[in-house]
Amino acid sequence: MECKVNKKGSVLALIPARGGSKGIPRKNIRYVGGKPLIAWTIESAKKSKYIDRLVLSSEDEEIIAIAKNWGCDVPFVRPESLAQDDTPGIMPVLHALEVLPEYEYIILLQPTSPLRSEQDIDNCIELCWQNNASACVSVALVDKSPYWMYRVGKDYKMDSIIQSETLYNQRQETPPIFALNGAIYFARAKWLKDKKSFLTSETLAFQMPKERSLDIDTQRDWVFFETIINNGLKN
Incomplete structure (x- = not known):
């Protein structure tokens, strides 16, 4: 299949x-x-039109073995110091770029977003390249609008999270709000090394549908994913 846009780099x-x-x-x-x-x-x-090399970053021998078995390259073992509970998420990415400096772009794909498709991956990359942007991340429309969210003080009084002169009485009236869905983070490698974050004022938002924006973090999320797969509801 031919690329929809001219490839900007590896x-x-x-x-x-x-x-x-x-x-x-x-x-x-x-x-x-x-x-x-x-x-x-x-x-x-592995189905993406634009990805040149797919690698794993892990310190765990069992995960490494399983990833290799499913066709993922493992050119290095992540240092234990970068696999702690409090390790910032960007650090393994920067480490990978140090080990493999020859690539012009990097895309971070977290395994906890299993419903993300190859089309989502390629469309995010295309959006970034078409706009000559340095970075693009996936987002999804939120279910609950922050225009209806409040802080509650010790006196039980409510303070709006978003200050607005407009009072929205119906959900359909509120402005659309998007949140990171954790599925795709794409950036120019040199730019990311400098910024040390995928998220800046330069970052574009790639909108993904909510049905593919599951981010598995809790047991409830896992049960939901199992339900989708076991009932043939994916896609």
Whole structure:
């Protein structure tokens, strides 16, 4: 299949998967739909038109072995110091760029977003390239508008999170608000090394549908994912 846009440079895809998940132990290699969670992301990434190399960043031997079995390259083992509970998410990305400096772009694909498709990946990259942007991340429309959210003080009084002169009485009247869905983070490598974040005033938003924006963080999220897969509701 031909690319819709001229390729701007080589693309490294990175799947971060450490072994110390607390909310759902070993979730990255926990099976659903006949394959480990990480395999859902590996399969989508391998179908991308633009990704030149797909690699794993992990310190865990079992995760490494499973990722290799599903066709993901593992050219390095992540240092234990970058696999702690409090390790900033950008650090494994910057580490990968240090080890593999020859790529012009990097795309971060978290295994906890298994419903993201290869079309989502490619469309996000295309949006960035078409606009000559330095970075693009995926977002989804929020279910609950922050225009209806409040802080509650010790005196039980309500203080609006968003100050607005307009009073919205119906959900349909509120302005559309988007939130990061955790599925796709794409950036020019040199730019990311300098900014040390995918999120700046220069970053574009790639809008994904809510039905593919599941970010598995809790047991409830996992049960929801199992329900989708076991009932053939994906896509």
